[in-house]
Amino acid sequence: MNVLVTGGAGYIGSHAVKVLIARGHRVVVLDNLSHGHREAVHSAAKFLLGSSGDSELLRDLLPRYAIEAVLHFAADIEVGESVSNPGKYYENNFSNALRLLTALTEAGIKKLVFSSTAAVYGNAEKNPIEETSPRLPINPYGRSKFMTEMAIEDFSRAHGLGFAILRYFNVAGASPDGEIGEAHEPESHLIPCLLEAARDPDGVARVYGADYPTPDGTCIRDYVHVMDLAEAHALALEKIVPAAGRYFNLGSEKGFSVLEVIHACEKTTGLNLKVLREERRPGDPPVLVASNRAAREFLGWVPKYPTLEEIISHAWRWHTEHPRGFK
Numbered sequence: 610m611n612v613l614v615t616g617g618a619g620y621i622g623s624h625a626v627k628v629l630i631a632r633g634h635r636v637v638v639l640d641n642l643s644h645g646h647r648e649a650v651h652s653a654a655k656f657l658l659g660s661s662g663d664s665e666l667l668r669d670l671l672p673r674y675a676i677e678a679v680l681h682f683a684a685d686i687e688v689g690e691s692v693s694n695p696g697k698y699y700e701n702n703f704s705n706a707l708r709l710l711t712a713l714t715e716a717g718i719k720k721l722v723f724s725s726t727a728a729v730y731g732n733a734e735k736n737p738i739e740e741t742s743p744r745l746p747i748n749p750y751g752r753s754k755f756m757t758e759m760a761i762e763d764f765s766r767a768h769g770l771g772f773a774i775l776r777y778f779n780v781a782g783a784s785p786d787g788e789i790g791e792a793h794e795p796e797s798h799l800i801p802c803l804l805e806a807a808r809d810p811d812g813v814a815r816v817y818g819a820d821y822p823t824p825d826g827t828c829i830r831d832y833v834h835v836m837d838l839a840e841a842h843a844l845a846l847e848k849i850v851p852a853a854g855r856y857f858n859l860g861s862e863k864g865f866s867v868l869e870v871i872h873a874c875e876k877t878t879g880l881n882l883k884v885l886r887e888e889r890r891p892g893d894p895p896v897l898v899a900s901n902r903a904a905r906e907f908l909g910w911v912p913k914y915p916t917l918e919e920i921i922s923h924a925w926r927w928h929t930e931h932p933r934g935f936k
């Protein structure tokens with residue numbers, strides 16, 4: 610298939626591009642490099658510098674490259690920043706997605722895979738979280754994704770767009786061959802922050818809140834390997850049919866507390882982490898664990914790297930071999 614990948618120079622998008630190319634798809638990456646890295650894009654993909662919300666550019670490129678399907682990763686991803694600067698999130702994550710949907714519709718494209726998030730569930734009452742759990746996001750980042758989900762549903766009803774909405778839980782790890790990995794600036798995700806702290810003699814592991822209603826008092830999250838996540842995108846893409854939509858949580862169905870992740874990082878790296886206890890961050894739910902039954906049953910998704918040890922050891926290889934990321 611001829612596939613457009615928006616945000617394909619970013620962390621998850623670049624891993625998805627690698628998987629798509631390995632499966633024989635022809636890939637065009639559209640990224641404005643606001644956070645991505647040109648070097649992360651597979652050499653077999655065509656790279657275009659630009660915004661996924663640039664209607665004129667889209668009108669030109671969709672027919673030019675005979676695009677048949679779109680994987681939409683491009684977004685801003687910092688929850689904290691979305692609280693202090695909501696306009697940026699509604700503009701980039703929602704308004705730009707709306708422009709993309711309009712361009713897809715005009716070009717007659719019927720297949721869309723959308724990067725959504727566990728943040729659409731907010732403080733879910735029941736774990737593991739099913740896809741039918743109510744969408745009650747608690748911050749502008751989550752709301753910008755929820756609004757995009759609703760727009761996709763409306764475009765599907767009105768214009769026959771087929772879609773897969775993939776809601777990721779905590780994505781971590783790196784390509785096992787060491788070629789690409791996570792290089793966010795700023796980095797706010799737990800595992801790369803811990804590995805960074807492990808490498809730095811003055812580094813500290815910050816634990817935000819140790820008084821949650823969990824066995825050791827720290828938040829519990831569900832970690833999924835970035836290559837397994839990328840594989841799920843390819844499976845979802847290949848199953849989409851026009852005018853129908855499906856929702857998939859992508860997680861491991863296992864929860865690990867922040868302290869458990871710290872201990873797993875110490876074990877993998879052989880280094881001791883200095884732990885600094887901080888106040889809770891507003892808007893952090895105590896527990897977020899996915900039910901991934903729908904992905905396993907409908908997509909036939911079988912994670913290749915289901916353990917926390919594999920996730921951390923691939924991330925550690927990336928961090929030690931590329932201490933300055935893609936620079």
Ligand SMILES: NC(=O)c1ccc[n+]([C@@H]2O[C@H](COP(=O)([O-])OP(=O)(O)OC[C@H]3O[C@@H](n4cnc5c(N)ncnc54)[C@H](O)[C@@H]3O)[C@@H](O)[C@H]2O)c1
Pocket residue numbers: 615616617618619620621622639640641642643644645646659660661662681682683684685686701705724725726727776777778779780781793
């Ligand atoms: N990382 C996670 O754990 C996680 C969890 C849930 C959902 N997600 C979603 O997955 C997607 C990818 O996340 P990531 O961690 O790879 O982030 P990332 O910042 O590494 O990648 C996003 C990419 O999109 C690009 N981009 C942003 N706005 C753009 C625009 N208007 N036009 C073109 N390119 C643009 C950036 O330059 C970057 O390369 C996002 O939609 C995010 O909301 C990520």
